[in-house]
Amino acid sequence: MIDLKLLRQDPDVFRRGALAKGIDVDVDRLVNLDEQRRALTAERETKRAEQKRLSKEIGPQIGTLQGQLKSAQGPQRDAIQKKIQALQEKPAELKTEIQSVDRTLAEIEPQWKELWLAVPQPPDRDVPAGDSPADNVELRRWHPSWFDPDKSFVDNKGFVPKTHLELVRDLNLVDFERGVKMAGTRSYFLRGDGARLHQAVLRLALDYVVNEHGFTALSAPVIVREEAMVGTGFFPAGRDQAYHIEESKRGAGHDLFLVGTGEVSLMGLHGDEILDADSLPLKYATVSTCFRREAGAAGKDTAGLFRVHQFDKVEQVVICKADEAESRHWHQTMIGIVESFLQRLELPYRLVQCCTGDLGPKNADMIDIECWMPGRTPAPGSAPGSAQAGDWGETHSASRLYDYQCRRLNMRYRDSSGSTVICHSLNNTVAASPRILIPILEMYQNKDGSVTVPEVLRPYMNGQERIG
């Protein structure tokens, strides 16, 4: 969530930020509620201080009088009781006043909190303006020497490619029909070499960030409480995207939610902690199953492995000191990690700078990495390199969040002067599968219908060189 002090100083930054992201939120109302809340809180505190002061003064007096009351009789007794009553009058008055303020506060605070959580992080100044992914800006491309996406697949490899759908069907790598039978639309079984390839990519990705980049591997909960979803910034905006386990309806204390990304688990780890500054940056990676309802995506990418309800992902996060330069540095570093990962896999990719409208509420900046998918049908209106089939498909996403996420998570460290500072956080996909299997299968297919196993994956496939 945003820093309310900044909001008070310059609400326009947040008005413009929400507008740029196309998020409808009443910033002015938040400013107003915040003012009201602060005024009421100040009033309450003053009255409360007076009440406490009176209490200390009156308490012993009442005690003494009550002691006298025991031995007193007749008119003396009445006089003492009147004294006690008189003493109690003023604090009782204050009590009523405080209760009245409390009632107003109790009305305002939930609205205030809800709006506060809903105000998005303004896009960073160097993020290009735009309404939709169509306005995203390509930054750079890479491709292996043996495949240039600017040329047609036929020109590159000398035969007409199959789509990944055809490949997995012909090679019996995925069983969609039974997946759907068992779990509904967007469900699937990976089988045989399909399942092995999936595990191979994930393991390669995890080993890579852990062994070569010093990330700490974690196996983490993927079923989490609401706080973790709110804390990481996926709720309330993305509530519809999450599977909700209504444990409370069965008598349990809390409902649970399935995470849509390992980011939730990795970032939730140190929630409500004051971290040792010397331990920063924290670099964590996890391989986890991700669950997404894909609400609002009905009819979109319905076929194949591109958009599914359940997948596995190696995710990396960095939690660092609150320093813009450092944040930017780690963003670039994480992107570099993914680039070299894709280069080892020899998959053509491009970096795309997401525009303001494509950022989502929590990000200040986001860079997507898209792999070339020869079997992908170009989105209507988009113009890839040439008029051939095939298109770029998003496989990775690298976000820079400043302290927006860590403020929600209440994750801080102590600086050299001893005061607490909210951390910065970043996250990036290392590999999400089975989506990444699409470019692998399509790029590595052979004329005879078989698929060559990328060299870097062979150690994870018992040395196997071909599928089919």
Added chain:
RNA sequence: GGUGGGGUGGCGGAGCGGUUGAACGCGCCGGUCUUGAAAACCGGUAUACCCUUCGGGGUAUCGCGGGUUCGAAUCCCGCCCCCACCGCCA
């Protein structure tokens, strides 16, 4: 699922309803002593928000929420969580 026991500061652990943000111990930081270290001794050690003439002042927080009371860590109600044992179990 059954039965019992608990939730207090970084940790352990006290706490007749009234200067208790909270004894004491440990840890941590600073100092004295020491050639250095240890030990010993002395001092300091929560977070958030608000106000400030920048000295400081105030409020909240003892699992969470509500209630009783002039006043609640302490009493009452509801909820959550944890631990132990038994049962079941990858």
